[in-house]
Amino acid sequence: MSQNYQTSLLSGENSVTQAMELLQKGEAVALPTETVYGLAADASDIIAVNKIFEAKGRPKNHPLIVHIPDVSHLENWAKTIPNIAYDLATLFWPGPLSILLQKADHVHYEVTGGLDTIALRVPAHPLFLEVLTKLNIGLAAPSANRYKQLSPTIAEQVMQGLGGRIAAVLEGGPCQHGLESTILDLVSEKPRVLRAGPVTQQQLETAMGHSVDTPKNHAEAVPGNIEAHYQPSTPLRILSSAQLLEKIDSLLQKNCHLIVWSDTIIERCKKVNFPVSKWSNLENDAALFGRDLYVTLYRVDQTFPSQIIIEKPPQSDAWAAVNDRVSRASA
Ligand code: TXA
């Protein structure tokens, strides 16, 4: 039973070896990636893969991303691979780009949620890469959270969500990007971004030399990428900077927590003496904002406000992944 584990937090010397041994025994182990922590298992072992679904409480038709040691493993998992996949791999791997291709015939449908496609990426975190390279296999790994909860970006958050349900968590420090990888569909007629992420649409268009679609209805193409996702336990609302400026005095009386980023609002919070425990200041920079978003939501959740109010982020391409997650968190 997945509830009966004494989950070890592996850190320091031998921790990578211990994680590898557990994976080889068919256990699911949480590993750090540069995006978020992933719950990894041997992608060729159906029993191990099922442990992922059980620990997360994830519906069986939600496909998993398979992480591979390097681009030479693409052919082990995918077929009819277009040249552009290799070009993108050269540019963005190891890194936060998952590429959707036709799955190879032998790949278990348990991994792909019954689909004939497979998402693949080479992660950049040195510990995950070391595990992959030494084992020389593919590791299926969704984000290491219970179904529908926030993706974890620190080991403590994985322990809180999956402690008792998995064999171990490998400590790898806070994740560099803090948001899940960009998913690019290369199977559809025209390449399309199925999930915004650290690799931006513009970067992909520059790399490919043509425009890339960004369909609005993710749930259709990406089972599990539903509107209400990536949510904290506390209800979350988005207010524009102007709305926030207008409401800030009345919010002082409420049990809410503000997450803000603009100089104007930060100054205002200070000026009206908004209690420091009731507001958080994120960076006015898409990458740094993204890095800190989930961990801030996780920490704020633990203070039990009745509402989280987030200052609407800028709307440019660089902020697309942040805006996607913020809007889902508020759905
Ligand atoms: O950054 C990331 O991508 C992290 C780290 C651990 O690599 N992983 C991650 O996995 O976010 P997960 O399972 O939480 O989200 C993967 C998304 C899901 O919404 C899933 O439906 C979609 O990718 N996906 C995976 N394989 C797919 C496929 N064959 N077709 C369509 N969508 C797919």
Ligand code: MG
């Ligand atoms: Mg996830």
